[in-house]
Amino acid sequence: MNVFTTLLLAAEDGEETSGIDLLLPRDVNEIIVGVIAFIIVFGFIWRVASPALNEMLENRQKRIKADLEAAQAEKAEAAALKEDYAAQLSGAREEATRIVEDARQAGESARADIVARAEGEAEDIKARAQQELEAERERAMTAMRREVAGLSIDVAEKLVGRNLDRAGQQALVEQFIDELGDTED
């Protein structure tokens, strides 16, 4: 037996209790406490919890909506940026192609230039060589002609057995050879 049991037994001593008592309002204080407790709960929910819930849900809704809109805007911006980059990229590619083309053309023309110059030089060298050759030939011809004339005179002297007018004979032979050369040509 403890203090609660004793209290209970003491409280029940003077009472006739039966099951129906459970249904009847026996303790008015209990009811008053119940009413007050419920009113406090209701007041709190009505004035504090319910507005707080609405605020919370609205905040969340607003935030989610704002986030979605921001995401949409960023997506559009990214798409625009991407398009921009694509355009820039294709421009760059075109430019690169053009630069390569230009370079090729420049190379080509440089090559043509060099070849032309080289050909010119070669031509010059060839022409000079020809001239020199011609001059050499001329010189050789002249020398040979003179030699031949001398020899002819020597031969003629031996044949004739006398000294001919040397200068006169020389001129004669040279003239002959010239004529000979002319017919030869």
Add this chain to the structure above:
Amino acid sequence: MELILAAGECNAADEIICVPESVNELFENPFLGGVNRTMVLTVLAALIVIGLLYYGIVRNRKRLVPSKFGSAIEALVTFVRDEIAVGIIGPQHGLKYFPWLLSIFMFVLVGNLFEVAPFINFPISSRMWVVPALLSLLTWVIFVFSGFKEQGFTYVKDIAWPPGVPVALKPLVGVIELVSTFLVRPFSLAVRLFANLVAGHVMLTLLLVSGWVFISGQGGLAKVPIGAGWLVVGLAIYAFEIIVAILQAYIFTLLSAVYVQTAVHPEH
């Protein structure tokens, strides 16, 4: 306290289950002066409800991502709001009744769960006039008031002289409807909650106390297995009563909403 009470009065040697002389003994418990256990638990229930909502909703209202506890409370609260208030009464009127529905749901839920709360083990809903009767009366007042507010006198007229019923049957159906709506509804609402919780409390107390008394050997060694049996059954009922406690709170709130709904929407 329940254990001590019942064990102290049980005649373990002669009985096969510990039954108090009067069932009232399971529901009385004066504490100090005029304050009894029910009063303390009623205040505690109110504080718990306020505490849950304060920490779950009010403190969480600025947070974008709610805490785990906040999410749980929010799920409970939005369930009452969306499934009961708006879902039953309708989007037009539902939100107006939400604070009241949430109040009765939370208060009854906590009051019921005291039945299975360790160290408390006493549902305040088993005190007829503290929760069931008071809240049923409140529901009655609210749905009658709503009916008159939304429909005027047509509200009572449509119940007493129901449209769409053959004229010959109208008086009969009218009387049945009147009695059913204005007398039976609040009474059944209160008794359903009260009786469920009383029955659960009586079962749990008797089974668990008997189990304890016999297992502890107060009825002799031969009765120890009987005590073990009572304990097993008691624990099964204990789990069952958790469901009952939640279900009855839901049903009480749901029916309150349904009554309001029939008052504000005449043709449904």
